[in-house]
Amino acid sequence: MPASAKLNPLNFAIGGLILAGIAVGVLVVLMNDPSGDGGNRLPDAFDYSLEEYQKIDPALVKYRQTAEIPLEMQEPRGVAAGIDDKIYVVGKDGLAVFDPQGTEVKTVRLEGETQCVAVAGKDHSVPGRIYLGMKDHIQALDTVDGPAISWESLGEKANLTSLAVAEQDVFAADAGNRIVWRYDASGKLLGRIGGKDEARNIRGFVIPSPYFETAAAPDGLLRVVNPGAHKIEAFTFDGHLELSWGQRGLDVAAFCGCCNPAAMAILPDGRFVTGEKGIPRVKVYDAEGKFECVVVGPDVLAPNFSATTETREDMRLKPVDVAVDSKSRIIVLDPNAGKVRIFEKK
Amino acid sequence: MTETSCKLDRRSFVGIALRVAGAAGIGGLAAALAVRRGQSGELAWQLDPHKCVSCGNCATYCVLDESAVKCVHSFPMCGYCDLCTGYFQPSPIELKTGAENQLCPTGAIRRQFIEDPYFEYTIDKELCIGCGKCVKGCNAFGNGSLYLQVQHDRCKNCNECAIAVSCPSQAFSRVPAKDAYLLKIRETKA
Numbered sequence: 001m002p003a004s005a006k007l008n009p010l011n012f013a014i015g016g017l018i019l020a021g022i023a024v025g026v027l028v029v030l031m032n033d034p035s036g037d038g039g040n041r042l043p044d045a046f047d048y049s050l051e052e053y054q055k056i057d058p059a060l061v062k063y064r065q066t067a068e069i070p071l072e073m074q075e076p077r078g079v080a081a082g083i084d085d086k087i088y089v090v091g092k093d094g095l096a097v098f099d100p101q102g103t104e105v106k107t108v109r110l111e112g113e114t115q116c117v118a119v120a121g122k123d124h125s126v127p128g129r130i131y132l133g134m135k136d137h138i139q140a141l142d143t144v145d146g147p148a149i150s151w152e153s154l155g156e157k158a159n160l161t162s163l164a165v166a167e168q169d170v171f172a173a174d175a176g177n178r179i180v181w182r183y184d185a186s187g188k189l190l191g192r193i194g195g196k197d198e199a200r201n202i203r204g205f206v207i208p209s210p211y212f213e214t215a216a217a218p219d220g221l222l223r224v225v226n227p228g229a230h231k232i233e234a235f236t237f238d239g240h241l242e243l244s245w246g247q248r249g250l251d252v253a254a255f256c257g258c259c260n261p262a263a264m265a266i267l268p269d270g271r272f273v274t275g276e277k278g279i280p281r282v283k284v285y286d287a288e289g290k291f292e293c294v295v296v297g298p299d300v301l302a303p304n305f306s307a308t309t310e311t312r313e314d315m316r317l318k319p320v321d322v323a324v325d326s327k328s329r330i331i332v333l334d335p336n337a338g339k340v341r342i343f344e345k346k
Numbered sequence: 347m348t349e350t351s352c353k354l355d356r357r358s359f360v361g362i363a364l365r366v367a368g369a370a371g372i373g374g375l376a377a378a379l380a381v382r383r384g385q386s387g388e389l390a391w392q393l394d395p396h397k398c399v400s401c402g403n404c405a406t407y408c409v410l411d412e413s414a415v416k417c418v419h420s421f422p423m424c425g426y427c428d429l430c431t432g433y434f435q436p437s438p439i440e441l442k443t444g445a446e447n448q449l450c451p452t453g454a455i456r457r458q459f460i461e462d463p464y465f466e467y468t469i470d471k472e473l474c475i476g477c478g479k480c481v482k483g484c485n486a487f488g489n490g491s492l493y494l495q496v497q498h499d500r501c502k503n504c505n506e507c508a509i510a511v512s513c514p515s516q517a518f519s520r521v522p523a524k525d526a527y528l529l530k531i532r533e534t535k536a
Contacts, residue, residue, distance in 0.1 A: 036512025040402030040477075045451040048400075048482040050436060206463055208425020209489050228427060228463065248429060250437045257487025258427040278431075278487035311400045311478075311485040311493075312515070 050308050053250040054279055054298040060252060062284075062293035063330060063343040065300070069102040070339050078162075079333035079340060081325040082119030083128045089333060089340060090114040090132060097144055100325065102342070106144045114139075116321075118163035118170075125168055125185040133160035138172055140187065151187035159210055166216040169237060173224065175212040178205045180224055182237060193239040194224055202241050203229070211262035211277065211319055218270050219287075227259035232272065232289065245289030250279070253291035262319040267328050275332070277319035279308060282332055282343075295330050295343050302336070388523035391507045395493035395530050397517035400478030400485075404494055407512040408476075414501035415476035415494050415509065417454070417469045420530045423491035426464035432484030432492045433457055433467055449483050450474075471497070490530070498526050 040046070073091035080088045085100040092113050097105040116133035120126055130141040132148070136158040139148040154160070159176035169190070170183045180193040196204030205212065206228025213225040221234040221242055230248035235241055247254045255261055256279045263275030263282075270287035273295065280301035284292045302308050302317055310316050321333040330343040393404070393415065404415035428441055433455050438447040443457055454473035458466045469492075476494055484492040510518030521528065 034508065034511050036401075036403045036407060036514060041406050042402050042477060043451075046402055046405070046477045046479055048449075048479045048486075050486060053436060203463075206427075208427050228425070230429075258425060258429050258431050259487070309482045309486050311398060311481055311490065313396055313490065316485060316490075 056297040067342040078116040085325040173214040230255040389520040432480040
């Protein structure tokens with residue numbers, strides 16, 4: 001072997017150093033993650049997940065979905081059940097009516113953006129009349145495709161998010177003014193309910209976001225959601241606060257997040273159906289407000305659980321709306337899936 | 347000097363003409379670029395809160411030890427909630443300011459009573475690292491009034507922003523420096 005090819009200690013050391021340098025270089029390149037594929041490298045304390053709170057014990061789910069109605073309207077916002085259990089859905093561009101089996105009866109385009117809907121029952125002074133909540137006023141339709149009668153505007157600040165109909169009265173929940181307006185069936189304003197009034201021990205409605213619900217109960221009291229207080233409050237039609245129930249928390253029996261429930265309906269026997277935002281779940285409470293069961297949970301309403309922590313406005317989950325029909329079926333408007341889901345007791 | 351040595355032959359003339367035209371062209375291009383630069387002004391990096399997914403990369407990919415991205419608060423959009431889900435843990439023990447109840451790992455949000463039942467929340471920029479955890483909490487239940495922005499008193503305006511490269515939602519872009527903040531306006535507040 002020639003002398004130049006001999007591996008002396010110096011050459012060995014130099015070769016080793018070169019190899020070590022290459023190894024370090026490769027390691028540095030591999031550890032560097034300019035594209036962010038490796039995640040944010042923050043400790044676990046910086047993670048935010050609601051996954052563990054979305055799990056619901058299957059034994060608590062006592063309803064099953066029996067039908068669904070695909071919707072073709074833009075931005076479906078509200079659902080109601082009317083006489084003969086017809087289903088009324090309003091969205092950005094119109095009103096769609098379906099029979100109880102989900103067959104489309106009629107779809108009409110409406111002037112202006114409708115935010116909520118209620119349909120008068122047989123006991124109302126104008127049975128079957130459709131009341132539409134626009135941003136600042138109510139429109140009354142005696143037939144689906146009939147002319148709309150616009151009631152007086154409630155002003156620029158008004159933001160009507162829910163309507164309720166009793167025998168002689170119509171109520172409009174106004175998230176902008178944080179009160180419920182009371183009308184007669186002709187559109188005459190009779191009063192306002194729920195404004196802060198210490199003399200009557202009324203704390204006032206706390207409405208951080210525009211989800212403010214009301215419904216007329218069979219016991220003759222008006223129920224109004226006070227979302228920031230996580231309570232459902234009962235008022236006489238004259239505005240006296242009679243009682244309230246509800247508690248905050250992520251527990252399935254409570255109302256989650258900053259402000260819930262975002263939707264409410266009352267079953268013919270006086271029990272309550274609530275819909276929550278944040279962790280989308282629909283639940284049933286008895287007439288005194290005791291939790292009974294779950295109708296549907298996040299596994300159906302938010303199958304991709306990470307959607308509940310989505311921060312992009314156009315990707316965030318929109319809250320559900322709920323209604324009930326005379327057969328105690330629970331009708332859930334799922335705007336994220338673009339469909340109405342109908343549930344019946346198992 | 348003889349007459350022939352002063353004469354400019356055709357080859358020399360074309361060569362000089364090309365050099366003059368080239369110099370004029372380069373000068374013109376430089377002038378045009380200068381004018382254009384003057385029109386567009388300086389640019390700065392900013393993130394679009396409508397595209398941001400609060401992934402946390404802003405906290406760790408900035409070349410600065412303490413990120414130039416911080417949380418900001420849109421007060422017109424805020425609900426001033428007692429139970430602020432950007433401030434409190436998803437399931438707080440109680441609605442008090444104890445660290446065990448707070449969502450922010452660095453304690454960068456201040457809670458102040460305004461009037462029953464409303465509270466105001468402000469960001470302590472010295473403590474905020476731009477992780478976006480509160481942004482997720484606020485969006486999960488609330489109005490999305492907390493969001494992230496590049497703070498231009500800190501940003502070095504690197505030619506290639508390391509956060510922009512790592513951003514999974516392409517929320518970063520260069521914006522005119524004179525309008526360097528992309529602020530959220532009142533969107534969902536009642």
